[in-house]
Amino acid sequence: MAAALIWISLLVGLLEGLGGTEAQQTTLHPLVGRVFVHTLDHESFLQRPEHVFSVSAPIPITYHAHLQGHPDLPRWLRYTQRSPYQPGFLYGTATPEDRGHQIIEVTAYNRDSFNTTQQMLVLLIGDPEGPLLPYQAEFLVRSHDVEEVLPSTPASRFLTALGGLWEPAELQLVNITSALDRGGRVPLPIEGRKEGVYIKVGSASPSPPA
Missing domain, CATH: 3.30.1490 (Dna Ligase; domain 1)
Incomplete structure (x- = not known):
């Protein structure tokens, strides 16, 4: 019985570490026909005080991003990351067909602790102001x-x-x-x-x- 309670406690702790808190939400405003770049910074996902990053060793983090309700990103948006020790990037150029509201779900994986953190990027895609660029x-x-x-x-x-x-x-x-x-x-x-x-x-x- 005692052994079972220990395993249950360990399992609960593991699930809490993987589940994390409620996903952070950020609203962004891509423009049709203009390049859009969003940086996935390790600091924004780890949520640690700035002074910790200056003294601690780099933490390897990789990301997975997809359109909410779909396994992949929308066709206009790409993801790239050179290494787990460098930031990731979401980038691309929205077309008139993409105009409107899209939600991108991003999961960050800490390769040292195996913890995960999630963010939701709310993309409000609109038309740019000013003249066209023919x-x-x-x-x-x-x-x-x-x-x-x-x-x-x-x-x-x-x-x-x-x-x-x-x-x-x-x-x-x-x-x-x-x-x-x-x-x-x-x-x-x-x-x-x-x-x-x-x-x-x-x-x-x-x-x-x-």
């Missing part, structure tokens, strides 16, 4: 992997680098796609080799004549 151009950047250009700072630097073609203030990021999703080959494991990434930009006005 003038578009796409560039293949062979020197980067897709995870390296998804953060806002590298993306902004890329737009600034195109200042010779358009006024930077007029440019908008339309889409970001890994070259692997376009049929590119996985690079050989040689230092410095990258997968490559396609970056599409758009503007309401044509580029100045050369």
Whole structure:
């Protein structure tokens, strides 16, 4: 009897660790025809004080994301993560058919403790303000992997680098796609080799004549 009670206590503790608390909810506003990027930060899932991260060893975490009520993400949205020690990213460009309300369920798996934490991302997909972007151009950047250009700072630097073609203030990021999703080959494991990434930009006005 005592042994049974011990096993029951252990089972309850395990289920509590795996179940976690009620899923956090975050509302986001993707725009039709504009690239959307959401970073899955370890800190936001672990919910520990900031000073703990500065002194403790990195914790390996992986993520699984899907559209509520479906096994996969919606067709316009992709997920990527370079390693369990780096953040994950949800990214893509919504189409007019995707306009409306979508809920993405994200589960984070702590690979050390096997605990899980859940978040719900409420996506309110709407139309962007301002003019349309009929003038578009796409560039293949062979020197980067897709995870390296998804953060806002590298993306902004890329737009600034195109200042010779358009006024930077007029440019908008339309889409970001890994070259692997376009049929590119996985690079050989040689230092410095990258997968490559396609970056599409758009503007309401044509580029100045050369």
